Amino acid sequence: QQQVKQSPQSLIVQKGGISIINCAYENTAFDYFPWYQQFPGKGPALLIAIRPDVSEKKEGRFTISFNKSAKQFSLHIMDSQPGDSATYFCAASGKGGSARQLTFGSGTQLTVLP
């Protein structure tokens, strides 16, 4: 029940295209859903996050879409750039007990071709 399932495992997009990464969760105690970007040899960097009281959040070229009934959320990267090439992780956490900790998806390796 603590799992966060992420897909696809890898994604190749042309420069200027839209990158879409999907995640699904089971634990209804989760109420915070961040996305992290990680470059090789670096720690994950917080990109954008959403709470279930809204269905969409946009920050620059990055948008999170959230579907509470389906227990799914996704990251859209508009106008993808080669500098966006990195591994992206979705995560989830909640207020209490074991849900308080960040549970991460397995990651998506994004490659944006020039």
Add this chain to the structure above:
Amino acid sequence: DAGVTQSPTHLIKTRGQHVTLRCSPISGHKSVSWYQQVLGQGPQFIFQYYEKEERGRGNFPDRFSARQFPNYSSELNVNALLLGDSALYLCASSFLQTNTEAFFGQGTRLTVV
């Protein structure tokens, strides 16, 4: 402001040895969490400390231990190292216990030979 700092950045240890990893959180952050990231996988939660008390423990053996100091910095200790302990160890700090807006350090790359 400095971000989360971890030391050392790289470490090579022999099986059976022990290791101590260190983390300094962002100024003002009272929560420190430790994660293990094996190559090609997402980070796995090991421990959380908030206000110097353990607030959570992941599914790791007792060889793993941690503590938080009065200045909110933290140490992760691993005893009797196994080859499978080779990983990137990440420290994350947040202001709240709920781990919202958790910021990660660059990690310590541990190699056990």
